Amino acid sequence: MLRFLLGVAEAGFFPGIIVYLTYWFRAKELATTVALFTAAIPVSYIIGAPLSTWIMDNVHWFDWSGWRWMLVLEGAHALIGGILCFAWLTDKPSDVKWLEPHEREWLLNQLANDAKALPNAKHFGSLKAMMNQKVLYLSFIYFVYQCGSLGVGYWMPQIIKGFSKTLSHT
DSSP: OHHHHHHHHHTTHHHHHHHHHHHHSOHHHHHHHHHHHHHHHHHHHHHHHHHHHHHHHHOOGGGOOHHHHHHHHHHHHHHHHHHHHHHHOOSSGGGOSSSOHHHHHHHHHHHHHHHHHSOOOOOOOHHHHHTOHHHHHHHHHHHHHHHHHHHHHHHHHHHHHTTOTTOOOO
């Protein structure tokens, strides 16, 4: 039940970040930016999985079990990062204070030029957009991708450990 609630809480993160990136990057850089953000997911598995399992297997300070220390040591960074993002990041470049005025104007002009160059796009309501055949097709592809990716990501340590009795989770 808690895993389901966590999924509900984080469900808007990925689409929210994609929308956020569209506010900050020009069209010619947006695909690369989204690709780099998406590529960070398997990189996080490569770094995070061994680190997490090493913490669970080896860190047992103050009579706390390893899984508790993993939550504290890895969750603290996420919590601090979330607070810093909330305090530092702005919704749009027009609101930012950490860019020089000429840099902000340049970026706003570039984004405005991109918006003008777009062909007239169709605007659908939410329900109509969700029923669009292309959206349904791409949603299905993304669903299958996520099932495979998350399945492998969550269960790979157990699968590898099952190869031999001498292997640890790490």
